Structures are given as C-alpha cells and as structure tokens.
Amino acid sequence: MLDQNSIRNNYLAYGLTDDQLLRVASLATERSLEAGEVLCRQGDVGGEMYIVLDGHLSVQTAEGEHLADVGPNSVVGEMGLVETRPRSATVVAKEGARVAAIRSSDLREEMVTDGHLGFLMLCNITRVLSDRLRHTDAKLEALMITPQEE
16 A cells, blocks of 8 residues: 555645545555656546656657656646546656556545545646646647737
C-alpha cells in the first residue's frame, strides 16, 4: 500500500481528512518508469489516473508534439474519473519516475461510498480542469493576435 503522505500534498487530496486520505492511498499501486517509457497513449481507453511521486513526465500528442511537462504532485489521466473516453494525450517519462496508479472505477466507488470525499475530489478536479482550460484559452488567444497594420 502507498504511504498516505506520498499523496498528501497533491491537489486532488486538498481538504481530505487523514482517514479519507488513507483510503485513497490504499487504492494506489506504485509504478516505476524508466526514461522514455510510455505511461499511457493518446487514443487508448484509460482506466487509471496517475499521481506523479518522483521524476518528470512529458505530455504530448500521438505525433510527439510537446504539450506540457509535469512533475511531483501532478496528476495525469484524471479526466478518466469524469468520462470514459480515449486518452487525450500520450505521457512519457523524461527520466526515471515513480507514479501512483489508481483505477478510476475503484476511486469512483470510494467517492460514492463517502459522499463528502467524492464532493471534495470532484471540486478539486474541477478547479484543475478549469485552470487548464484558462491556460489553453490564453495560448489560443496569443496565437490569434496578429500585429496591427500601420
């Protein structure tokens, strides 16, 4: 079982009690990655989300276009908690890394069992997805701005 302190500082755990945190940690399986190893592929149906414990991962398109880098306390694959659709990106270890893998179905079951835990986690996920959408909007806006003609 994963030590609850490994995920205590993760944004998904914000507001959880020690007991709730322990229950979430008990669902996790630790996985080690070598540099260049693929954690998940764009287009695959994802059944797990991952919390980065150590190391850094690159989030990219299936064609290898860089989208973002993530490091310790980041989460990838959390959209699988909300919807069952193919993954939107490929995630590759930039270096040796460790992640905590949590099956979405197990976490959803825990969220239903403990409604307060479910509410907090969905609020936390919503905040992160909202931040990512705002960041993407800013990038798109920057690409659409053209110099004014003189």
